[in-house]
Amino acid sequence: MRSLVMPASLAITLALVLYTIGVFSERRAGRLGGRQLALFWCGLACDTTGTTLMTMIAHSGGTGAPAIHGITGALAIVLMLFHAVWATVVFVRHDDGVARTFHRLSTVVWLVWLVPYLIGLFMGMPMLHFGGVQATLASLVVVAVIALVLCARGGAKRK
Template sequence: MLLPAIILITLALVFYTIGVWSERAQKTLKPWHTVFFGLGLAADASGTYLMSLIADANRAAGVEPSILNQVMAISGLVALILMAVHFAWAVIVLVRQRENELHSFHRFSVVVWAIWLVPYVTGALGSSLG
């Protein structure tokens, strides 16, 4: 179950990075960016679900999570919520079609992406260090 979780979360990184940095480079929010935000959110939520099953199994076996894994769990939840808010807000901005919002949305995107990297990196480190 670990390999599918890692693949899904890495796909989330790829999708989200494409959406965020393409939007920033083009300096305006477009529908296809929002599709990539949604794909990233779906992949991250699915990978997070699988990771939670692994964590539950480890706890049931008496394995205590490391500090890095605890940081990953908390920051991961925050990041997942931010990704959902980011996706929903992108849809709202696209529906409203206000030029100033379409052109400034990338600032919010980059902040959410940077916050999302915290659980990704701590999760990778936590798994690598055991």
């Protein structure tokens, strides 16, 4: 099962890349487009694939991932699925009012998704020696800082 670590990590990291491009290109454009919709669905597929592989590794005794990592990871996938479905509805309905503000939901889902990604990243870095609690706290701090920066930039754009 250890041979699945690399494909699982690549799939989850590809999900990060796809989802980040989708969220921030939508945010920059100020509206939801077909390209972003495709990126959301592809990011969800990659994350689900990577998470499934990581779950197989954990069940085979390959890792000691903490419960919080599994809980936040499951929550992130559920939120990504909700987000992709809602994005599809918004896109199909051509509701410009909702489409123009959809980036707020996208940003929140992306930030929540970052928590389990960073927990896994921090726990996987041997030089940090982070356990579940330290990795969770570090990921929450990083996500909070990113959220503050995004809020500050969003407020500056509106002025």
